[in-house]
Amino acid sequence: MGIGVSLDRTCDQALDQTGSCLFGDRNYIHMMKTNLDALETAMQELREKRDDIARKVSIEEDKGLEQLAQVKGWRSRVASIDSQVSDLLKSRETETKRLCLFRYFSKNCISSCKYGKDVSKKLIEVKELLSKGVFEELAGKKLAAKVEKKRIQTTIGLDSMVGKAWDSIMKPEGRTLGIYGMGGVGKTTLLTHINNKLEKEVNGFDVVIWVVVSKDLQYKGIQDQILRRLRADKEWEGEREDEKASSIANILGRKKFVLLLDDLWNEVDLNKIGVPHPTQENKGSKIVFTTRSKEVCKRMEADDELKIDCLSKNEAWELFQNAVGEDPLKRHQDIPALAKQICEKCYGLPLALNVIGKAMSCKEDVHEWRDAIDVLSTSSHEFPGMEEKILSVLKFSYDGLETEKMKSCFLYCSLFPEDYEIDIEDLIEYWISEGFINGKRDEDGSNNQGHVIIGSLVRAHLLMESETTVKESSFFQLGFIPAVKMHDVLREMALWIGKEEEKQCVKSGVKLSSIPNDDINWSVSRRISLMSNQIEKISCCPKCPNLLTLFLGDNDLKGIPGKFFQFMPSLVVLDLSRNRSLRDLPEEICRLTSLQYSV
Template sequence: MGDCVSLDLSCDQALNQTCNCLFGDRNYIHMMKANLDALETAMQELREKRDDIARKVSIEEDKGLEQLAQVKGWRSRVESIDSQVSDLLKSRETETKRLCLFRYFSKNCISSCKYGKDVSKKLIEVKELLSKGIFEELAEKKLAAKVEKEDIQKTIATINNKFEDEFEVVIWVVVSKDLQYKGIQDQILRRLCADKDWEKKTEKEKKKLIGNNLGRKKFVLLLDDLWSEVDLNKIGVPRPTQENGSKIVFTTRSKEVCSDMEADDKLQIDCLPANEAWELFRSIVGEDTLKLHQDIPRLAKQICEKCYGLPLALNVIGKAMSCKENVHEWHYAFDVLSTSSHEFPDMEEKILSVLKFSYDGLKEEKVKSCFLYCSLFPEDYEITKEELIEYWIGEGFIKGKRDEDGSNNKGHVIIGSLVRAHLLMECEEHFKPAVKMHDVLREMALWIGSISGKEEEKQCVKSGVKLSRIPDDIN
């Protein structure tokens, strides 16, 4: 008797579930086709919204902004459900063919009921993602973008913000010292083309593609960090004219490159003034760190002064000090920067080695020797050009006698080369033409001189340590 009752209950439960599947509120079989149509429509709408947001995010990222985490998460969930829906729709034809009796029944009720339930579930998920795909903001400023913007407004974020309304497309290309035309073409095409078909093309085909694309647009092209002339025709970039309204902007450390590129307008970027340098340094270090000890703000200002307004130094040294919580670490950092700055963390790798590119760009060894010689003068020392040339002749860097016009002219040519490379700055000493060296560049020159001096047994310089005897590390 007990077994009979148990069997009756099991049959009732099975019957109830079957009836609910066929006739209840969740009639997965009867509603299957309608839900499939609705799912296909909703999924297409979701894909279009995803693509629209992706394009907007790309524009924001070009401005130096960073995609919000909630936007990134939403896009990831859309990609996941897109794949799931695609797999589900592959069985559409098979499952709908099983339906019969006005789609109230199926030739395989269990399979159709399960499939219909999955379709209904995915439809709800897609609609939920559609409703959540409305964002007031897609991206936000990130620290790197802020630092770069302060860094003499020389980044893609600044360029986009200034020109996005005036130009159809803004392109930023990092050229660097090792000039490769293929690399420049690739960076331009990544900005211009949504697909990656161009990757299979030859350099000549890429040139034609760039020309056809930019020829129809009003564009601005920023070539960052030029060390030599770039042949725009070889890349495929059409020349800007008053008619097309396009512009080409480039940054370089060499005035000679400006001449080679036939620049119409030249703007020299100077180091930051003291107040702006401090604001940048303070923002990188962080207010929380500055508040850890009453002496840290004073030490921070002293360390900031050791950067001499150079954004590269402010950025690197500021990041290094942002995690220093002990006031003794700040005292030590100031002492190192005051005596042996090349020993400061990241100084050699991220500051001196970067500045050394300008030194490496000097074509003649005697010009390099003349530059290194200038580091032997005290900080901020202004030396007249005539006096400096006499020293160079005396050291044998320039052949000839002091009163010979040829030797004197050669000296002025070398000074001109160093000024155009921004390794020396022109000034006046008692109304006479003079030059001086930026303090950070002087540190770089002393660093180079010390390294090469040890290797070649020529010279070894220790700056600002008030030597009273020969150092132990000099044999």
């Protein structure tokens, strides 16, 4: 009897469902064709709206904005239902052929009823998406990435140091890590590894900020680099230093952050910048910095200190081989042994190994390798200290430059401050004015010879291509300009060479408030750089018969007396740019009859 009751109920349910499909409010069979036509029309309209919104979003993204989450979600749902409707419409012909008796019945009522119900349901969903596809805004300002990934070169012997640094950073009680070691030993490379590892690993940090500090400690520059990462707007650019500090403190106080400070030469006052001191109570934020001085680690009250030493003999040889490449080492049976001798002259310094290795990669004759050893050995014996030996080793790449003009072009780059991004086109203009290269130009205005020399210096690892620097005026942005910069150890080498060979006097970015006349040999110097200081006035009247280039840009000059230019008959390059308070120039500047280029 129980089985009979069950069968009766099943039959009743089937009859009720069929009756509802045929005669009830949900007459899915009779309305099937009408709903299919309506679904096709509505879906086509939805696709057109989707395409219009996609085009507008693309325009907004080209402006640097980011698609809003609700727009992204709507487009995702449209893509999903588009696929579902397409699958549904594939069965249209089969299902409509089953209809009979003026489309009130079907040869397979249950199947047609289910299909008609699906069509009706999708029609409602499509119409709902159409109604919701109206947005006041499609995109907004893009949030800064949690980590800005950096390019990194092949490294040897740093894996264990990366592990030690990572363990120190992840310790709950660790707040500040100081990484120290001599110039060119790989501190920045290690910091780059940490930065990129923070992007890959799940760590709970809200933001990772990379700041280049350099020898010329400028709090404004540090604040600006931090705010570029924290704020999408540009309103902070006009704020005072204390206002910027308040803004930084307010934002970082609400975040778990990692601050990576590269190349500290002195203690940095975090309070002055606006950076909260990391504690376990303030979300477990971290500060990691690199420096050449262990003393800076003490002054910064680092919880952990990590010293980076030069590479071991085996590690150095592996890195040197990697820099030279396999083929050059196979060109003569004596070359591998000679290469090991040259490698030893690099003292395990990664920068020297890379620079010298790249220089040797194009040496095909065994005699060139033997000569290289003679040159390196002769130079190194003249300098007892390690730093001086390193500079003499690096000087080998400089000595290997093809022409004296190319050497002069390289040394000229040391006139700029440390970590300075040098506008390539400006640099070429300086070289032309100095007579290093000719002024011949292509139809587009470019100087091929200048670009060839820059390319050669970059490939020789004596200059680095900068990402770009932005030139702006108060009215509009002019765009991104290719630039180059010098590694700070290579710049030290260039200063060491340039002081004697080119009679260069460089005191850029050292916080001078006045011109140090006693430290400058005006009568001998051919190039003087006093740029990026805080010089407000000039009172001297120097006699400079040999002076060719004078950099006074990026100071606080308010005026220049005419007598200052009285005895500069040979001056060809004069840079007074970025002295915002300098309104007028003296008439005596017209007496600079040799002047070729001034900014």
